[in-house]
Amino acid sequence: MKGLGTILSLFVLAVLAAARFAASPAIMAAMPPHVGERVVNTLGVLTAVAAAIVLDRLIRAFYWDGYLRRKLGRETPAVIESLLTIALVLLGVSIALYFEAGVSFTGLITASGATAIILGIALQAAINDVFSGLSVNLDGSFEIGDWLTVYSDQFPEPVYGRVQGVTWRITILRLSDGRRLIVPNHVLTANPVMNHSRPRGAKRLFVEVPVAGSFPAERVVAILLAEAFRTVRSKPLSSAREPEVLVDRFDSDAVYFHVRFYANLEDADPQNAKSVMASALLRALQRYKVPSPVTQVELVAPQGAAADAAAESRNALGHVSIFENILRPEQLDALVAACEVRALPPQTVLIRQGDTGTSMFLILEGAARVSVHMANGEVRDVAVLVSGDMVGEMSLMTGAPRTAWVTSLSAMRVLEVTKESIETLLAAEPGLLERFSHVLAVRQSSLSEIASTANQKLSLQNDILTQMRQFFSRIAAGRK
Numbered sequence: 001m002k003g004l005g006t007i008l009s010l011f012v013l014a015v016l017a018a019a020r021f022a023a024s025p026a027i028m029a030a031m032p033p034h035v036g037e038r039v040v041n042t043l044g045v046l047t048a049v050a051a052a053i054v055l056d057r058l059i060r061a062f063y064w065d066g067y068l069r070r071k072l073g074r075e076t077p078a079v080i081e082s083l084l085t086i087a088l089v090l091l092g093v094s095i096a097l098y099f100e101a102g103v104s105f106t107g108l109i110t111a112s113g114a115t116a117i118i119l120g121i122a123l124q125a126a127i128n129d130v131f132s133g134l135s136v137n138l139d140g141s142f143e144i145g146d147w148l149t150v151y152s153d154q155f156p157e158p159v160y161g162r163v164q165g166v167t168w169r170i171t172i173l174r175l176s177d178g179r180r181l182i183v184p185n186h187v188l189t190a191n192p193v194m195n196h197s198r199p200r201g202a203k204r205l206f207v208e209v210p211v212a213g214s215f216p217a218e219r220v221v222a223i224l225l226a227e228a229f230r231t232v233r234s235k236p237l238s239s240a241r242e243p244e245v246l247v248d249r250f251d252s253d254a255v256y257f258h259v260r261f262y263a264n265l266e267d268a269d270p271q272n273a274k275s276v277m278a279s280a281l282l283r284a285l286q287r288y289k290v291p292s293p294v295t296q297v298e299l300v301a302p303q304g305a306a307a308d309a310a311a312e313s314r315n316a317l318g319h320v321s322i323f324e325n326i327l328r329p330e331q332l333d334a335l336v337a338a339c340e341v342r343a344l345p346p347q348t349v350l351i352r353q354g355d356t357g358t359s360m361f362l363i364l365e366g367a368a369r370v371s372v373h374m375a376n377g378e379v380r381d382v383a384v385l386v387s388g389d390m391v392g393e394m395s396l397m398t399g400a401p402r403t404a405w406v407t408s409l410s411a412m413r414v415l416e417v418t419k420e421s422i423e424t425l426l427a428a429e430p431g432l433l434e435r436f437s438h439v440l441a442v443r444q445s446s447l448s449e450i451a452s453t454a455n456q457k458l459s460l461q462n463d464i465l466t467q468m469r470q471f472f473s474r475i476a477a478g479r480k
Contacts, residue, residue: 005057006054006057006058006061009050009053009054009057010054012050013047013050013051013053013054016043016046016047016050017047017050019043020040020043020044020046020047024040024043027039027040028040040100041100041101044096044099044100045093045096045097045100047096048092048093048095048096049089049092049093049096051092052088052089052091052092052093053085053088053089055088056084056085056088056089059084060081082168141193141195142163142193142195142197142198143163144163144164144165144166145162145163145197146162146163146195146196146197146198147160147161147162147163147195147196147197147265147266147269148160148161148162148163148173148193148194148195148196149193149194149196149270150173150183150187150188150191150193151191151192151193151194152187152190152191153191154187159173159175159181159183160175160176160269160270160271161173161174161175161176161181162174164180166185169184169185170182170183170184170185171183171185171188176269176272196265196266196270197265197266201240202238202240202241202262202263202264202265203262203263203265203270204241204260204261204262205260205261205262205263205270205273205274205277206258206259206260206261206274207258207259207261207274207277207278207281208248208256208257208258208259209224209256209257209258209259209281209285210254210255210256210257210292210293211254211255211256211257211285211290211291211292211293212253212254212255212290212291212292212293212294213250213251213252213253213254213255213293214291215255215290215291217247217255218411219288219290219365219411219413220245220255220257220290221245221247221257221410221411222365222366222367222410222411222412222413223284223285223288223290223365223366223387224245224257224259224281224284225243225244225245225259225366225367225409225410226284226363226365226366226367226386226387226410227280227281227283227284227386227387228243228245228259228261228277228280228281229242229243229367229384229386229409230280230386230387231261231276231277231280231281232261232262234276235264235267235268236263236264236265236267236268236272236273236276237261237262237263237264237273237276237277238262238263238264239262239384240262241262242409243259243260243261243262244259244260245257245258245259245260245410246258246260253293253294254293259277259281261277284387288365309341310336310337312364313336313339313341313362313364313415314332314333314336316362316364316388316415317332317335317336317339317362317415317417318332319388320362320390321390321439322390322393322436322439323335326432326435326436326439327425327432331425331428331429334424334425335417335421335425338418338420338421338424339415339416339417339418339421340415340416341364341413341414341415341416342413342414342415342416343411343412343413344366344408344411344412344413344414345408345411346408346409346410346411347407347408348407348408348412349405349406349407350368350391350392350406350407350408350414351391351392351395351402351404351405351406352402352405353372353373353401353402353403353404353405354401354402355401355402356395356399356401356402357392357394357395357396357399357400357401357402358396358418358419359392359396359416359417359418359419360390360391360392360393360395360396360416360417361390361391361392361406361414361415361416361417362388362389362390362414362415362417363385363386363387363388363389363390363391363412363413363414364387364412364413364414364415365387365411365412365413366386366387366408366409366410366411366412366413366414367384367385367386367387367408367409367410367412368384368385368391368406368407368408368409368412369381369383369384369385369406369407369409370382370383370384370385370391370404370405370406371404371405371407372403372404372405373405382404384409385406391406392406396417396419396422397422397436397437
């Protein structure tokens with residue numbers, strides 16, 4: 001349709017140009033001199049206007065549509081396209097009037113000055129919107145497709161929406177609930193506007209978490225940070241930059257923590273992204289029984305800290321894949337009794353790549369980074385472990401060298417499971433060795449993605465079982 005309009009414009013231009021330059025002698029001969037001269041001058045002006053329209057259509061086809069929209073994927077505000085059209089037509093008319101009638105365009109502007117003043121007073125609000133729209137588009141503060149929050153006393157609360165269009169007087173926002181909001185352009189230039197799409201990429205948000213001041217702050221930081229690392233793995237949150245937990249302030253009843261994280265605000269509005277994080281943090285606080293600040297004091301019977309720690313460790317071990325549905329309750333109790341809960345500060349190295357494993361670690365609180373040192377010296381981060389994750393089990397069970405570095409990102413509490421505790425279980429029930437090897441084979445095959453058939457899985461399990469038997473037999477022989 002646009003191509004047809006361009007062809008029609010070219011045809012009209014050709015007809016007018018032919019009438020002005022080729023048929024002007026015939027027109028002058030067929031009409032009285034003053035009439036013929038006016039007709040020829042009029043044809044000249046129309047030819048210039050037609051040429052301006054053709055040029056405008058070519059610019060629209062090759063630049064606005066061909067380059068910006070199709071190649072760069074950017075929408076051009078209608079006000080900018082309309083301004084260029086008007087400028088080209090005015091330029092064509094002024095050139096034609098100068099050459100055809102000797103009329104200066106500046107003279108026309110001067111002659112219409114009084115009229116412009118009257119119209120300016122009458123249309124002050126509309127002109128304000130027009131020039132506001134021009135300034136917004138020319139300074140590039142936002143464009144079509146950007147997500148904005150507009151703060152104005154004309155709204156009961158800040159407005160969050162996506163720019164759908166910019167016209168002479170208004171900007172059209174599509175709100176997150178699907179409605180369209182028509183905003184006069186002067187509102188955008190007279191009030192603060194936050195552009196969530198500039199610069200491109202994830203933006204930082206925060207959730208405030210109040211906790212009773214009696215609970216250890218370092219434990220709260222570890223719990224919140226671990227849950228934040230877990231939550232940013234899913235959209236609309238972003239793991240491109242690491243979350244962090246800061247103590248913002250405190251009073252006599254509570255400590256207020258700010259959990260900072262990043263989210264892709266083109267996928268969700270800020271409130272939805274904050275809700276995702278807040279819900280996850282609330283579940284973590286409830287899981288670890290972190291008390292909320294209260295003004296009432298409730299007297300309860302004291303609980304045994306050792307019993308609570310043992311119950312926590314037993315519950316965590318019972319949900320680890322290598323022990324789940326394998327160990328009986330009394331075996332879990334024996335394993336917990338033989339293990340030790342360790343408190344680690346941030347930046348503690350739990351596992352060193354290349355070392356021989358003497359224990360594996362179950363994370364109870366906090367977060368840890370898994371990184372691999374490449375042969376060329378590059379350090380590559382491959383994963384973040386959080387509460388409930390187990391690390392180091394393959395090296396512990398088979399004696400294979402550690403394949404990565406594991407370093408705490410926050411203060412952590414871990415349950416260390418040693419070779420001696422596993423050996424005690426195997427000595428009491430040798431059949432556990434084969435069941436452990438099956439779980440390790442399944443996990444290893446899912447990580448390496450080499451087991452595409454049942455035969456390959458069975459072969460991998462047999463290899464791991466052989467390594468485990470050899471490794472634990474060496475330990476037993478060495479003790480004798």
